Amino acid sequence: MLHPLPLLALLPALLLGGQALAARDSLVVCTEASPEGFDLVQYTAATTADATAETVYERLVQFAPGSTRIVPALAESWEISADGRSYTFNLRRGVRFHQVPGFTLSREFNADDVLWSFQRQLDPEHPWHRLSPRGFPYAEAMGMAELIERIDRLDEHRVRFVLRHPEAPFLANLAMGFASIYSAEYAAQLLAAGKPAQLNSLPVGTGPFVFQRYAKDAQVRFVANPDYWAGAPRLRRLIFSITPDPNVRVQKIKAGDCQIAVYPRPTDISRLREDPNLRVLELDSLLVAYLAINTRHPPLDDVRVRQALNLAFDKASYLRAQYGEGNARPALAPYPPTLWGQNPELKAWPHDPQRARALLRKAGVPEGQKLSIWTRPGGGPTNPNPGIGAQMLQADLRAVGIDAEIRVYEWGELIKRAKAGEHDLVFMGWAGDNGDPDNFLTPNLSCAAAASGENLAGWCHERFDQLIREARRISEPERRAALYREALAIFHAQAPWIPLAYPKQFGLTRSNVRGFQLSPLGSNNFARVELD
Amino acid sequence: MLAFLLRRLGLLLPTFFGVTLLTFALIRLIPGDPVEVMMGERHLDPQAHAEAMQRLGLDQPLHRQYLAYLGQLMRGDLGQSFRSGESVWAEFTTLFPATLELACAALLLAGVLGVLAGVIAALKRDSWFDRVLMGLSLTGYSMPIFWWGLMLQILVSVGLGWTPVSGRIDLLYDIEPHTGFMLVDSLLSEEDGAFLDALRHLILPAIVLGTIPLAVIARMTRSAMLEVLREDYIRTARAKGLSPARVVFVHGLRNALIPVLTVFGLQVGTLLSGAVLTETIFSWPGIGKWLIESIAARDYPVVQNGILLIAALVILVNFTVDLLYGLVNPRIRHAR
Numbered sequence: 068m069l070h071p072l073p074l075l076a077l078l079p080a081l082l083l084g085g086q087a088l089a090a091r092d093s094l095v096v097c098t099e100a101s102p103e104g105f106d107l108v109q110y111t112a113a114t115t116a117d118a119t120a121e122t123v124y125e126r127l128v129q130f131a132p133g134s135t136r137i138v139p140a141l142a143e144s145w146e147i148s149a150d151g152r153s154y155t156f157n158l159r160r161g162v163r164f165h166q167v168p169g170f171t172l173s174r175e176f177n178a179d180d181v182l183w184s185f186q187r188q189l190d191p192e193h194p195w196h197r198l199s200p201r202g203f204p205y206a207e208a209m210g211m212a213e214l215i216e217r218i219d220r221l222d223e224h225r226v227r228f229v230l231r232h233p234e235a236p237f238l239a240n241l242a243m244g245f246a247s248i249y250s251a252e253y254a255a256q257l258l259a260a261g262k263p264a265q266l267n268s269l270p271v272g273t274g275p276f277v278f279q280r281y282a283k284d285a286q287v288r289f290v291a292n293p294d295y296w297a298g299a300p301r302l303r304r305l306i307f308s309i310t311p312d313p314n315v316r317v318q319k320i321k322a323g324d325c326q327i328a329v330y331p332r333p334t335d336i337s338r339l340r341e342d343p344n345l346r347v348l349e350l351d352s353l354l355v356a357y358l359a360i361n362t363r364h365p366p367l368d369d370v371r372v373r374q375a376l377n378l379a380f381d382k383a384s385y386l387r388a389q390y391g392e393g394n395a396r397p398a399l400a401p402y403p404p405t406l407w408g409q410n411p412e413l414k415a416w417p418h419d420p421q422r423a424r425a426l427l428r429k430a431g432v433p434e435g436q437k438l439s440i441w442t443r444p445g446g447g448p449t450n451p452n453p454g455i456g457a458q459m460l461q462a463d464l465r466a467v468g469i470d471a472e473i474r475v476y477e478w479g480e481l482i483k484r485a486k487a488g489e490h491d492l493v494f495m496g497w498a499g500d501n502g503d504p505d506n507f508l509t510p511n512l513s514c515a516a517a518a519s520g521e522n523l524a525g526w527c528h529e530r531f532d533q534l535i536r537e538a539r540r541i542s543e544p545e546r547r548a549a550l551y552r553e554a555l556a557i558f559h560a561q562a563p564w565i566p567l568a569y570p571k572q573f574g575l576t577r578s579n580v581r582g583f584q585l586s587p588l589g590s591n592n593f594a595r596v597e598l599d
Numbered sequence: 600m601l602a603f604l605l606r607r608l609g610l611l612l613p614t615f616f617g618v619t620l621l622t623f624a625l626i627r628l629i630p631g632d633p634v635e636v637m638m639g640e641r642h643l644d645p646q647a648h649a650e651a652m653q654r655l656g657l658d659q660p661l662h663r664q665y666l667a668y669l670g671q672l673m674r675g676d677l678g679q680s681f682r683s684g685e686s687v688w689a690e691f692t693t694l695f696p697a698t699l700e701l702a703c704a705a706l707l708l709a710g711v712l713g714v715l716a717g718v719i720a721a722l723k724r725d726s727w728f729d730r731v732l733m734g735l736s737l738t739g740y741s742m743p744i745f746w747w748g749l750m751l752q753i754l755v756s757v758g759l760g761w762t763p764v765s766g767r768i769d770l771l772y773d774i775e776p777h778t779g780f781m782l783v784d785s786l787l788s789e790e791d792g793a794f795l796d797a798l799r800h801l802i803l804p805a806i807v808l809g810t811i812p813l814a815v816i817a818r819m820t821r822s823a824m825l826e827v828l829r830e831d832y833i834r835t836a837r838a839k840g841l842s843p844a845r846v847v848f849v850h851g852l853r854n855a856l857i858p859v860l861t862v863f864g865l866q867v868g869t870l871l872s873g874a875v876l877t878e879t880i881f882s883w884p885g886i887g888k889w890l891i892e893s894i895a896a897r898d899y900p901v902v903q904n905g906i907l908l909i910a911a912l913v914i915l916v917n918f919t920v921d922l923l924y925g926l927v928n929p930r931i932r933h934a935r
Contacts, residue, residue, distance in 0.1 A: 095770050101892075104683050111637060200684065201637065202651045208641040267684050283693050284884035286770055306770045310882045318752045319764045479631030479897060482639055495640065510642055521642050 091598045092303035094580075096591070097316040097325040101284045101309050106267035108188055108245050109201045111208075113498075113589050116244040118287050118307060121592040123165070124247035124272035127156050127181065128238060132592060133584035135353070135406075135502025137238055141176065141248055141273065151233030151542050152216075156181070158224045163294045164250040165277040167269055172252050176273055178220045183251035185218055195254060198263050205245035208510075233540045235547060239501035247272065275300045275594035284309055301582075301597045320345065320575050326598065327583060328575040329591055333394040333451060336573055344578055350585040351405045352572035353499035355398055355507065356389075356449035358460070358565040359523035361491050367438075371430040373562035376492075377416035378423035379467045385459050386568055389451055394573075398566035400555050402499065402507035405587055407544065408551030413559045424467045434468040441474050441493040443481050448570055448589075449496020456494055486520030493523055494567075498589055504551055508535045512558065526563035607918055618910045619672065622903045623665055626894065632657060633681045633897040655681060657899075668903065677908075678900035680893070687904045691886065695908075696779030697767065698885035701877070702870035704801050705809035710863065713813045717820025717859075718852060721828060732817065739814035748807045748880035755803060765882040768797045804881040808874050812866040819862050823855035830854075857924060864920030868913040 102118035103110040110116075120126075127142035139145075142156035162176040187195040188203040189212045206212070214234055219227040230237065240246065253271045257263050270278050273296070276289035287307040291300045308325050310316045316328040317335060321342065331339060331347075340347050358380075366372045382397050389395070396404075399415050427436075440460055442453040450456060457473045464471045471492070476484065485493045499506045509516065514532045516522035531554050538550040558564075574585050579599040586592065634651040635643065652658045656667070671678055677687040716736075720729040756764040767781045768774060772793045774784050782801070785793035827833065828851055836850045837843075875887035886905065893901035 090771055093771055111639070111641065197654070200651075200654045201634070201681070202647055202654070204638055204641070207644055207647045208638065210642075264684055282776060282884065283690060284888060285697075285767060285882070288770075288773070304771075308766060308770050308882065309884070310765060311888070312879050312882075314749055315752065315765050315880055315882060318749075318757050321757050322760065322764045324764050324766070324769075477629075477895070478639075479636040479895065480629065483631040483635055486635075486643075497640065510640075516642065519642060519644075521640060523640075 090304075092301075093306065094302050094304070094327065094593060094596055094598065095306045095308050095325040096593065097310040097319050097328040098287075098307045098591075099313075099316070099330050100311055102281070102287065104267045105270040105278065105281070106199070107247060107270075108184075108203050108206065109199050109267070111204050117591045119270060119272075120244035120247055121274075121590050121594075122276040122289050122305065123270045123274045123278050124244075124249070125274045126242055126244075126246045126248060127158075128242045130242050130502065130586065130588060130590075132595065133350070133586055135239070135587055137242055140242075141181075145238075147238075147542070151235075151540070152230045154228045154230075154237065155221070156226050156228075158226065159296060160224060162273050162296050164253065164273055165271050165292060167271055167278070170253060170256050170271070172250060172271070174252060176248070176250075177223045178226045179223075179251045180248050181226045182218055182220055183254060184247065184249045185215070187249075187254075188212075188245070189215060194258065195263070203245065205243065209240055209243075209245070211240070211245075233542065235539055235542050236501055236503035236505050239503045239506075243501050276305050295594075297594075300594050302593070305593055317575070320577060323577065326577045326580050327591075327593075327596075330448065331573050331575050333570065333573060334391040336391060336394060339575060346576045346578055346580070348574040348576065348583070348585050350572045350587060351396075351403060352448075352570065352585075352589060353403060353405065353502065353587045354449050354496060354570050354572070354589075355402060356395075356494070356496045356567040356570060357398065357401070358567060359485075359490075359493050359495050360563055360565065361488060361493075361523070361525055362563055363488055363525040364491050366430060366432050366436065367491060369430045370561055371426045372432055374416070375423040375426035375430070375432075375467065376464070377562050377565050378419045378426065379469075380460055380463050380565055381418045382415075382565075382567065383418065385456060388455055388459060390568065390570055395568040395570040398568050399559070400566060401497075401512060401558060401564065402504050403569040406499070406502065406504050406507075408504045408538075408548040408555075410552040410555040410559075413555060416562075420463070420466050427467060427469070432469075435470050436468065438464065438469055438471045438491040439474055440464075440471050441476065441481060441485060441490040443478050443494075444475050445478070447496065448572070449498070449568075450494050453494060460492070485523050488520065488525055490523070495523055500588055502588065504547075505535065505539050508551075508554065509539065512563065524563035526561070528557060528561055528563075531557045531561070604922075607921065611914060614914060615907070615911070618907055619669065619903065620665075622906045623668060626897065626899055626902045627661065629894075629897070631897060633899065636895070636897050672904075672907075677904040680901045681898045682893075682896055682901075687900050690889065690901065691905060691908055693776070693779060694884055694886045694889050697781070697883060698871065698874070698878075698887065700780050700782065701801070701804055701808060701874065701883055701885065702867070704805035705870060705874075706812065706863070706867060708805050708809040709812035709816055709866070713816030714820050714852070714856075714859065716813075716817040718824055718847065720817070720821040721824035722847065724825065729821075733821070736814035736817045739810045740818075742810060744807060744811075744876040745880060747810060748803070748877060751803050751807060752880070762803050763796075763800050765800075765880070767800050767883065768793065769800075772796065804877055804883055807880070808870065808877040812863075812870070815862055815866065816859060819859050820855060823858050824851060827851050827855045860920060860923060864917050864923075867916045867920075871909065871912050871916065 100114040102115040103112055105119050107115055107119040125140050128137050129140040131138045141159050143159045145154055145156045147154055164172050186193045188206040190196060214230055216229045216231045221227055250271050257265050275292055275295045277292050279288040279290050281287045289305040291303055293299045310319060313332045317331055319325050320328040336347060339345055360367050360373050362368050386395050386397060399413055440457050442457045446452050461471045461473055497507060497511055510521055512522055514527035517525050517527040534550045534554040538547045541547055572585055576583055581597045582595040634648055679686050680690060716732050720732045723729050752764050756762050772790050774788045777784050777787055781797040785797040833850055836846045875891055878885045878888045890905050
């Protein structure tokens with residue numbers, strides 16, 4: 068039998084023997100989940116985009132760090148035709164793709180790479196189109212195949228996108244992850260070598276970091292790209308330490324095991340601010356949390372009932388309980404005030420149970436009316452504590468004579484059933500990903516989305532729909548904003564949602580980290596980070 | 600013995616068949632398919648949905664899908680993950696060494712300390728040591744793993760700075776995965792201090808994962824020892840003038856170990872099938888978390904074959920434990 072004493076004697080030596088390594092040229096980031104893969108156009112999760120679109124890949128245009136402003140990237144400049152249907156991009160010269168073991172890339176980035184990256188997703192006949200078993204979810208969800216009529220290669224350094232109709236958010240769409248530019252030469256070599264799957268495990272791009280290795284569910288390693296056209300990053304190594312539990316991420320950054328930790332829980336923020344070794348970053352994000360009211364289910368098809376629900380819910384208490392004091396703003400519109408096109412004349416529904424009750428009675432809703440509140444078991448950024456939120460709503464509804472029953476469904480089931488319109492009320496959230504108001508309105512509130520199920524209120528208002536469709540097709544921001552102002556007034560009066568909150572976004576860094584900014588789009592980019 | 604062996608082996612085939620049928624059916628009973636779950640609240644065009652389902656082979660009738668799955672298994676092909684496109688076998692063999700390493704460390708801790716504590720408690724029955732130990736083991740058994748793990752992290756790692764918070768090794772060590780066992784890979788890497796660092800990373804997760812088995816084994820050993828120590832042959836051994844250590848460890852413990860071994864075997868099965876909570880708290884890239892995430896993503900091949908592989912392992916371990924009974928106690932060998 069083993070004697071425990073030698074082992075016990077070894078313990079103190081083990082415990083005290085090691086010190087955490089520290090290196091000023093290596094950044095360890097505690098991230099929240101594993102990337103799904105590295106061929107990012109096949110995926111939709113933000114964590115996948117952080118490990119690919121923000122490190123390895125780049126796009127023709129990009130969002131400036133920490134903002135939704137569009138800046139040149141692989142395209143140095145562009146021209147938009149007067150009719151808004153044609154976008155011509157002048158490509159940057161002298162950009163090299165990363166070198167990876169086993170492949171020699173002979174040429175610099177050019178128009179062929181742009182064509183390959185888009186045709187692969189849009190053209191069903193493209194040899195790589197069918198090689199993605201999951202399809203191209205982002206491009207499909209954004210309707211890119213229907214929007215883009217053709218892409219012309221004008222010469223080696225110029226490409227032209229011709230659209231079927233003018234689309235104001237198009238440039239912003241091209242800054243999104245799914246519009247990343249891959250190396251056509253690398254793809255050809257992979258295909259020739261019979262290794263197309265490697266595109267998903269060994270990505271090659273033009274970005275600031277070169278992919279080194281992924282240890283599943285543990286770490287992703289990158290090294291700096293010395294040839295990066297915008298100047299090599301100051302860091303030599305970038306390492307993602309996959310740490311799914313937010314408590315553990317906090318403990319790790321406190322212990323110095325990582326220098327940046329993403330997505331701390333809002334309720335921990337006030338305590339974390341007291342730690343002198345940490346810096347809490349805070350930003351108004353492009354998130355909205357809402358309760359969708361199924362306007363197809365009586366009595367919720369009556370606008371008075373929907374208004375009454377807005378009056379009945381004590382939003383201020385909900386915000387405090389869900390996000391903690393000061394960590395979210397009460398929502399009024401379907402998109403946060405960081406975006407343009409708001410309507411300053413709208414006033415939030417007050418918490419007024421008496422008026423709510425009166426409205427309900429006027430609408431003929433009997434005392435004890437049954438409704439179902441749907442939510443999910445696990446929290447996320449828009450709904451950190453679903454159980455408590457649903458209970459608070461249930462209590463407030465009971466106070467106005469509505470007998471609501473809470474149903475908790477696992478995420479996949481919730482989405483399926485809610486898209487099928489089975490719910491009465493469902494807690495939901497939306498994260499904008501291109502900084503355009505349309506990115507909130509069309510997917511969630513258009514008549515087309517009501518028909519396909521994504522509009523969880525099932526709300527189709529003719530005038531509202533007309534306004535948002537028109538705003539999509541014109542490019543002058545002033546005119547678009549005027550249309551959105553009118554649309555938001557309709558939304559407010561018709562009350563297809565209870566808009567709940569615009570949650571703030573938080574990040575943690577050690578105090579020696581410089582150059583890291585949160586992005587309202589929820590992405591995390593480390594190209595300009597330095598360690599003191 | 601041979602007949603016993605053959606009988607047990609004969610049971611394996613229907614068991615495996617049952618596991619394939621169960622996992623195949625259960626994962627499909629959960630609403631939502633892989634494509635729907637991936638798209639979440641985003642727009643999903645019915646045609647794009649149908650195409651994606653066809654590419655994944657999920658447009659076929661269920662019985663065809665099941666037969667195709669069985670055919671694949673016959674060829675020794677465990678399929679590819681819907682999410683990553685990697686082969687299920689490759690993912691399993693990448694993650695399983697982490698689970699095995701942690702389970703072995705936890706079982707070593709639980710086995711050694713549990714048996715030792717149980718023996719001492721039995722010898723010093725009703726003493727303060729016995730009472731404290733049994734109280735502690737009851738506490739250990741009923742401790743919520745998540746809370747216990749976080750407490751240790753806060754006290755030992757952040758407060759005292761003795762151990763790292765989570766992970767398998769300091770990420771500034773660049774360790775090439777050769778075997779998947781970090782202790783071995785860190786030794787092979789020749790990086791200074793990597794092995795000790797990997798060992799330090801193993802301490803807290805092993806303690807957390809080993810706590811419940813330790814408590815169970817300690818209690819089981821104590822009660823088995825108490826029973827054995829009352830036997831006539833112990834009295835005889837003492838009367839013969841054998842040393843107390845020999846009486847306890849050779850004559851007593853060997854017989855007391857049989858029920859302990861049963862418990863041990865069951866614990867091995869539990870630990871190998873993935874310690875989801877411990878893996879989550881310590882960011883330990885093992886198979887427990889892998890399976891849970893695959894269920895959430897409706898990654899059918901991973902769920903079906905991951906569970907099948909784990910079932911095979913659990914069966915194998917219990918089979919081995921059955922054989923070990925015979926070695927520990929020849930009476931059992933003959934009785935069967």
